[in-house]
Amino acid sequence: KEILDTMLGHLGFVAEIQEIETESGIQLQVFTAEADALIGHNGETLEDLQFLLNRILQSTDRNAPRVQVDVGHWRAMRDDKLRQRIRQIAETVRLTGRPVKLEPMNSYDRRIVHNTLKDDPELMSFSPTDDARIKRITIQRRATSAQH
Incomplete structure (x- = not known):
């Protein structure tokens, strides 16, 4: 959650992040006024953000659970x-x-x-x-x- 918050801050987004335990693992739900920009065309920006977050987590702990990032329940x-x-x-x-x-x-x-x-x-x-x-x-x- 903290890593994603830092990433979003560096990208200029002001956001609230909720961590949710799901049956498939951890989901970070992002709420921001700039949701469209964060989601991107067909979710491409969101996918890239999730990929980078998971790469960072894996680089520090190879057994880190995979995290799903969603913006305003767009993915659901x-x-x-x-x-x-x-x-x-x-x-x-x-x-x-x-x-x-x-x-x-x-x-x-x-x-x-x-x-x-x-x-x-x-x-x-x-x-x-x-x-x-x-x-x-x-x-x-x-x-x-x-x-x-």
């Missing part, structure tokens, strides 16, 4: 929109039977897609196996061994 709202969009695409795949290749996504967004579809008995999602940081997920019907 965006995640909900992504889940809703994936459910709509899944319905299209279910109806047409045609696979859909999504836009390139970072690992965080890909995890949301995979988790949204993991319990679906009819559909599956998969990422290419290359080393690229940004990958395109495909959503398709599961192969069935026996037709009912």
